[in-house]
Amino acid sequence: MTFKTDIEIAREGQKKPIQEVGARLGIQSEHLLPFGHDKAKVSAEFIKSLEGKKDGKLILVTAINPTPAGEGKTTTTVGLGDGLNSIGKKAAICIREASLGPCFGMKGGAAGGGYAQVIPMEDMNLHFTGDFHAITSAHNLLSAMIDNHIYWGNALEIDERRVTWRRVMDMNDRALRDTVTSLGGVANGFPRQTGFDITVASEVMAILCLANDLDDLKKRLGDIIVAYRRDRTPIYARDIKADGAMTVLLQQAMQPNLVQTLENNPAFVHGGPFANIAHGCNSVIATKTALKLADYVVTEAGFGADLGAEKFMNIKCRKAGIAPDCVVLVATVRAMKMNGGVAKADLGAENVEAVQQGCDNLGRHIANLKSFGVPVVVGINHFTSDTDAEVQAVMDYVASQGSEAILCKHWEKGSAGIQELATRVAEIADADVAQFAPLYRDNMPLFEKIERIAKSIYRADEVLADKKIRDQLRAWEQDGYGDLPVCMAKTQYSFSTDPNLRGAPTGHSVPIREVRLSAGAGFVVAICGEIMTMPGLPRVPSAEQIKLNDAGEIEGLF
Template sequence: MAKSDIEIAREATLQPIAEIGAKLDIPADSLLAYGPHKAKVSFDFLKTLQDRPDGKLILVTAINPTPAGEGKTTTTVGLGDGLNRIGKKTAICLREPSLGPCFGMKGGAAGGGYAQVVPMEDINLHFTGDFHAIGIAHNLLSALIDNHIYWGNALGIDQRRVAWRRVVDMNDRALRQITSSLGGAANGFPREDGFDIVVASEVMAIFCLATDLEDLTERLGKVVVAYTRDKRPILAQDLEAPGAMAVLLRDALAPNLVQTLENNPAFIHGGPFANIAHGCNSVIATKSALKLADYVVTEAGFGADLGAEKFFDIKCRKAGLKPDAAVIVATVRALKSHGGVAKDGLGTPDVEAVRAGAVNLQRHIANVKKFGVPAIVSINHFVTDSDAEVAAVKAAAEEMGVEAVLATHWAEGSAGTEDLAHKVVALADSGTAQFAPLYPDDLPLWDKVRTIATELYGAADIQADQKVRNQFKDLEAAGFGHLPICMAKTQYSFSTDPALKGAPSGHAVTVRELRLAAGAEFVVAICGDIMTMPGLPRRPAAVDIGLDADGRIDGLF
């Protein structure tokens, strides 16, 4: 019987975190240790790196996710180990897992098999407390809003137009819509409210895009929390909130350093939703890693239509990053799913289904190329894959002018990514990257959304009712027209219909709503039904998680 991820992780021999830091030339006294195997890197040290040249930046992205699994995080870890194996000074950068999915549908999110980051129990659970700090900072602002209304409402906040919801880092559908301040005059003025999950908070997005504490505080002040009766925006700075919020986030903003199973350095920091936000780890962690390593491997959430696009158009645009190569992860099983095979039939060889589903991969390849970033495909290997099916994936990639490489890191660790690592190095070092965002800053917001939909999703056009069209005009009139777009749509399809697999074309993308994230500095375009507070499935992962007789965590993944 195959070992579980947590069993594999427990058998690993972890090195003291100071030894991991030394591999990136981080002095031991610049590591703020959280136990023996995790630490934050001090800002004082990070400030000394500014004049160093940047290493090569490699993005790991994927096809549209399916129930069959793609293995993007696993590939990011495996490739990082593979690059270190071939003698390249490499660090990986990942998002922190959220407790909601951990106890809900997904389980842990620290890689898998022999391509994991450790200590996996810590990373998947409370880690260094970053998410708790973000949640408390967010809810402090919520408390200040209701407190201001209670004590006379000098700003004239319209209680019907409070835009700032509360957050908790757990899947809980019962909290999506609530009524707060019940119980009489002493408890305030009742109003409709609701909760989002912490990873959907704008504070999380700000946290991951801020370049330092000063930038963080300034961005927090720009958050629009409510409107007056005449629809004038009320900002967090109007409530004098940013200072205290920044205090709560100060220690959290320093990036976290851990290690892989093969004792290679990994930064794991921040974790915004890839739907309602931009789905990337923190700018601070990525920029720090680029100063400390020759190669940095990072990932962006969901498929390339969401994750890579936001990485390029939001994170790279705002942070001045220039990616050198992209790795697009695919599995034979997932391509068969896109080719129309039901989940219970994915283990049966079906070359024609692979070919049919490969149109999804091909569109992602074409899309990444539109940003001027050279790409390679990593086939995340499953034991049920036939040679003919693997050959079909390679042929589909070759039709698009890129190479597809079989990777066996889940079963073999870095030994399974040596070939991929050599080819990624050649690609990143080739100098062929000519990165540019998909659209310019000064393009009207409507045209930005349409460009993404038509260029990347294969849509014929976008549509919206008059109320939403007016939102576009109002945001531009208010001075926000220069901001990038953060598309919020299903991750399962290029369209807004999660059941539409493959590479649909000619559809219309309906924009239901625009949401301004003034502090994060993007405009969210809500397309289709997007949930900012997930619910638990019929059988949550939580029911299989517990402590064994020795007090160790069991069933986490």
């Protein structure tokens, strides 16, 4: 059986004018800033007018650790939103924007797949409404102003050895991880070692995704620590007088983007921090806006639940004052088999025993999510190669863990294939049984927060950090940053820091290579193992397959 590609399906979608999509949520056309006919930004004025309205129910979609077999978290998020609408509920979707780095690298796009997609898929996976470019520009404006301040006399007495603010770009480029700037003589400034991160790892990205409005955005931008003096006192972005201009560059980017699914249901697509090197959630302003406009809001958190969901609970919910009413944990039979030791080339053959062996990873995630006090339903994202016996093995295992699993065929059938899950999720959310609580309290010491995540979520025996890192964490506590949550930068492929260690490993250690203070975003980043904040392209990048065909249409996006 041959299936159409995601981009072929997306191109055949019958889009409605974005004003019609907005009208379904009660957004008047004058409060939509259109980008063409099929996407628009929602005005800050309209968002402010929603204050005081009752919130809808929040449903979080997360997943097991990703494998090359595929899990389909965004596809399930989109499908569930369509499914809720198809059973008569007023639902909206909130997902992240796509980064050009993985789109041209190996991960692909971020618009869903099959018949559960957000459209326009090509725009979403490329430049979209320019938000990432605005973030890149604002970030690098601050970089330029720091170097410029030093060049023109350094009135703030910045220690050039302690400039912590790097540059960013929205592409995977390992050659830029470590660089030296200002070579070429006196006219070019003072040479120093620095480097680039990918835009989705920028603190500016995290700030935009956590800010409530433009005033909050400006304050947070001003709070960014960019360097230190010789006496170790911090230099802030507001000291460089960059916060105002950065806010100007981000003014339009702060407005959430409204698009639609293949079934013409509303979707907010806004912000895009990675979950392995940042906090992995769409913007607070988009989620809160959707909660005021819809009875049910389906959102996702990046990668596996050990990263995205943990950060959604401990960072986004804590900072935004929101909590999920139900969590959907996405799993696939194929991924269970890979976790059970089956090679990717052999996934097509039935292997119930491997499914059962691989379910340990799923069970670990179920237990972790329940520890936050939220009800968990497993959504089995169906592949055509799955057998009834394999699906039943997953369902039996999930039942043994005190949860329930529902088979979903939204990739193949759209909303019609996920109505059972939609009905059950709505029932759970309406029952108000969630008793959400974050994993750690605000006043717990920073290193203990790292340990709590490593031991409770990753099931590690210990956290390895040298004296320099522990001293740095204590210094930040003395400077008043001890109440901040922790954002773990770790591989997405394993509970451990070893990407090849599948399943549910125990007895491992979590080495902390570096810690960074994101004072504006409001969290401390702990960089674990070999994780890179500037990824590289794979041996055969997806970019090699992306082109325009003879009709001028894009091919190769997925």
